[in-house]
Amino acid sequence: MISFPNAKINIGLNVVEKRADGYHNIETLFYPVGLCDVLELAEATEPAFSSSGIEIDAAPENNLVFKAYKLLKTAYNLPPIKFHLHKLIPFGAGLGGGSADAAFALKMLNEFFQLQLTAEELRQFASKIGADCPFFIENQPTFAYGIGNRFKPIELDLSDYKIVIVKPNVSVSTPQAYKNIVPQKAQFNLLNIATLPVDDWKDVIKNDFERSVLPQFPEIAELKEKLYQLGAVYAAMSGSGSAVFGLFRHLPTDLANSLPKGIFIYR
Structure with missing residues (x-):
């Protein structure tokens, strides 16, 4: 069995409050995009995980895909399986690749073993893996x-735009991104994004992490x-970085030659 876990971008990200437990409350829009990993599941005599593509600098047993398997194995006494992950979504990019891999692993296991888990039950398992992991269960535009880790579906259709994603040769850790954040009330309610023309997003929809990350990493800025110089109607950092995306009505012919070397994709 093979699936294609996809990345997401954050359209707007407001850090609105620091909580008593040390975490922060945020408001953001998750939007699925077509940059995908490849995940294969097969029967095995012993549990196993292997990978190719972008090097994964972690022990197999610490990979989120294997964590998803162990969660369901504990609950349903699953037999051994093996996963192979061909990694194309970069790490430290704010694209949710690891969470996507884990969520798709849960969905694959549910189908492979005919567990008949509902979407809500899958989301409950996904929530034990990561805050954004449940988003990838249904994989639709979401506030x-x-x-x-709390979600509301929204109506947002960017099919008229090409989405260009660029990953510079730097990675940003989430704790590092939060280091200089000053929480504040959002200036624009992202639930109302459908009322705002995309041409107006540039001056209204912000990613609060840019204030702390861009001065540290000028290459992202x-x-x-x-x-924008190439014609994007809106551009922003995704999540806590370091990937940047732009929305284009039409792709410039010299796009590939105009961007620095690195991962980029358009859909």
Whole structure:
């Protein structure tokens, strides 16, 4: 069995409050995009995990895919299986690749072993893996709030736009991104995004992490500006970075030559 876990971008990200437990409450929009990993599941005599593509700098047993398997194995006494992950979504990019892999693993296991788990039950398992992991169960445009673990579906269709994603040769850790954040009330309610033309997003929809991350990583700021120079109607950092995305009505013919070397994709 093979599936294609996809990345997401954050359209807007407001850090609105620091909680008593040390975490932060946020408001953001998750939007699924076509940059995908490849995940294969097969029967095995012993549990196993292997990978190719982008190097995964972690022991197999610590991978989120294997964590998803262990969660369901404990609950349903699953027999051994093996996973192979061909990694194409970069790490430290704010694209949710690890969470997507884990969520798709849960869905694959549910189908492979005919567990008949509902979407809500799958989300409950996914929530034990990561705050944004449940989003990838249904994988639809979503308003996320709380610590990024509470969701409301929204109507948002960007099919008229090409989405260009660029990953510079730097990675940003989430704790590092939060280091200089000053929580504040959002200036725009992202639930109302459908009422705001995409042409107006640039001056209204913000990613609060950019205030702390861009001064530390000027190459990210330069990429964002470059996307605007190339004709993007909106560009922003995704999540806590370091990937930057731009929305284009039409792709420039010299796009590949205009961007620095790194991962980019358009859908």
